[in-house]
Amino acid sequence: MYSPKFVISNKILRNIGVIEAAKEIIDHAPLLPYYEKQFRQDALVRTVHHGTHIEGNELNLNQAEKILAGQDVVARERDIKEVINYRKAMEYISEFKILNLKFKMTEGVLQDIHKITVDKILPSDKCGEFRKTQVVVKNSSTGQVSFRPPIAIAVPVQIKELMAFINNLEQQDIHPVLRSGIVHYELVRIHPFIDGNGRVARALSTLILFLEGYDIRKFFSLEEYFDSDSGRYYEALQSVAKNAGDLTKWLEYFTEGLAIELAKIKEKVEKISIDVKLKEKLGGKPIMLTERQLKIIEYIQKTGYLQNQAFEQLFPMVSEDTILNELKVLLQNGIIRKQGVTKGAKYIMSK
Numbered sequence: 001m002y003s004p005k006f007v008i009s010n011k012i013l014r015n016i017g018v019i020e021a022a023k024e025i026i027d028h029a030p031l032l033p034y035y036e037k038q039f040r041q042d043a044l045v046r047t048v049h050h051g052t053h054i055e056g057n058e059l060n061l062n063q064a065e066k067i068l069a070g071q072d073v074v075a076r077e078r079d080i081k082e083v084i085n086y087r088k089a090m091e092y093i094s095e096f097k098i099l100n101l102k103f104k105m106t107e108g109v110l111q112d113i114h115k116i117t118v119d120k121i122l123p124s125d126k127c128g129e130f131r132k133t134q135v136v137v138k139n140s141s142t143g144q145v146s147f148r149p150p151i152a153i154a155v156p157v158q159i160k161e162l163m164a165f166i167n168n169l170e171q172q173d174i175h176p177v178l179r180s181g182i183v184h185y186e187l188v189r190i191h192p193f194i195d196g197n198g199r200v201a202r203a204l205s206t207l208i209l210f211l212e213g214y215d216i217r218k219f220f221s222l223e224e225y226f227d228s229d230s231g232r233y234y235e236a237l238q239s240v241a242k243n244a245g246d247l248t249k250w251l252e253y254f255t256e257g258l259a260i261e262l263a264k265i266k267e268k269v270e271k272i273s274i275d276v277k278l279k280e281k282l283g284g285k286p287i288m289l290t291e292r293q294l295k296i297i298e299y300i301q302k303t304g305y306l307q308n309q310a311f312e313q314l315f316p317m318v319s320e321d322t323i324l325n326e327l328k329v330l331l332q333n334g335i336i337r338k339q340g341v342t343k344g345a346k347y348i349m350s351k
Contacts, residue, residue, distance in 0.1 A: 001168070002161040004182045006247040012178070015255035019177060022262035023216050029269045039219045039265070044068070047090060047206075050227035052082045055198050059083060081121055086199055089116045093207040094218065103211060105166040107159060110192075113203050118196040130155045131194045146234050147241060149191030158190045166208065176212035180205040181254035185247060188237055202226070219265050225257035272298070292318075292326045297349075300336060305346040 031039075049057075049064035059080070063073045067083050092113065096103065111128035118127050130152075137146045150158060166183060174182070184205035191197045202223060209215065226233040236253035243249060272294065289297075292315065299314055300306050306314070311323045327347060330336045339346045 002158075002165045002186070004165075004174075004186075004247055005245050006178075006182075006251055009248055009252060011252040012248070012255050015252070015259040016175060016177060018259040019255065019262055022259070022266040023214065025266050026216050026219060026262065026269050031269070031272065035272055036217070039217070039268075043219050043221045044087065044090060046221035046224045048083055048086045048223075050221065050223035051086050051199055051202055052079075054223065054227040054230050054233070057082050078121060081119075082199075085117050085119050085121065086203075088119075089113055089199065089203050090206075092116055093203055093210060096207060096211060105163050107163060109207075110159070110163075110187075110200070110204065113207075114193050114196055114200050117199045117203070118193075122195055126194050130159070130192045133194070135191060135194065137188070137191060137197075142231075146238055147189075149189060155190060155192045159192055162186050162190065176209060176214050177255055177258060178251055179212070180208040180214070181251045182247060183208050184254065185237060185240060185250050189240070216262065216265075219269075220258070220261045222257050222261060225261055289329075290326065292323070293330055296323075296326060296330065296347075297335065300347060300349055305339075305348045307346055308343045 045061070045065045045068055048068060049059065049061045052064075053059070057079045059067070059073070059075055063075060064083050066073050067080055068087055073080065115128035132152050134148075134151060136148050138144060162183065165186075166179075184201050187201035187204055188197060193200065206222070210218075232253070236250050239249035239253075240247055295314065296306060299310075308320070311318075311320055315323055327336070330347075331338060334350050336347050337350045339348060
């Protein structure tokens with residue numbers, strides 16, 4: 001049975017603390033469906049672009065976004081296919097139910113992810129099939145050999161051990177983020193396929209997070225963090241072998257990435273989310289507010305009140321009657337209340 005070796009360092013503890021705090025806010029932030037969709041789409045584009053770019057894909061973020069939107073882009077056919085395939089792989093892992101206690105990770109799931117990832121890139125007999133030859137892993141930027149994976153004959157046995165680790169209930173006391181990082185490293189180390197292992201490793205580690213309740217509304221992209229300094233990514237992976245199989249340095253790096261990513265998302269969410277107390281006051285019901293109404297709420301929360309003379313500053317080129325209609329909806333729903341009756345009246349948040 002595979003048993004990972006690492007210690008919970010102060011860095012890991014600090015990173016997990018940041019992750020948990022950000023997760024709590026992101027998971028419970030009441031957002032309009034428009035913003036929810038926007039955050040997910042942004043995360044998907046970043047994931048797909050950076051997840052392929054780190055391995056040598058030449059498309060830029062804008063081109064990847066156009067391809068995902070179904071637009072034509074003049075580029076290498078392989079680059080286009082990699083982007084489309086990785087998007088499909090992300091969609092595939094998103095279909096698995098969160099906290100599905102009956103779910104068992106299988107070699108079949110792993111092979112399906114690989115098939116999707118390398119479809120029409122590798123010959124069909126190599127898609128989803130464990131390698132039969134020896135390979136080396138190179139840094140796509142420098143061309144240097146990063147490490148040499150185990151011999152081909154050892155792959156099936158080591159994959160079985162990894163599947164057993166993922167499915168072993170005795171391992172559940174390992175924090176989900178650490179489990180995800182461990183699985184990421186182990187799959188890269190085993191390197192079970194002839195090509196596409198990095199993408200499969202990142203997809204599988206994301207699936208581990210999803211299954212254990214850390215989908216975090218699918219707003220995040222670890223791939224962007226890895227790609228932002230690919231040299232550091234490969235160094236972190238190599239640190240395990242240099243430290244006699246100890247994963248601590250790698251897990252410090254991995255948890256730092258998720259902490260940084262979630263902290264950024266938390267900031268964005270806080271800027272546009274409706275106050276949690278407001279959601280509770282309305283019984284957690286969906287609040288279909290317009291962008292103007294949301295902006296009014298944000299303004300009042302920031303300054304304490306809104307008066308008529310601030311309308312033009314808040315909404316240039318919008319008539320006073322239109323703004324008053326927006327306020328009327330907020331008043332009717334008990335989200336805000338009005339103090340005074342003249343033009344000097346103030347609109348404040350309801351208690």
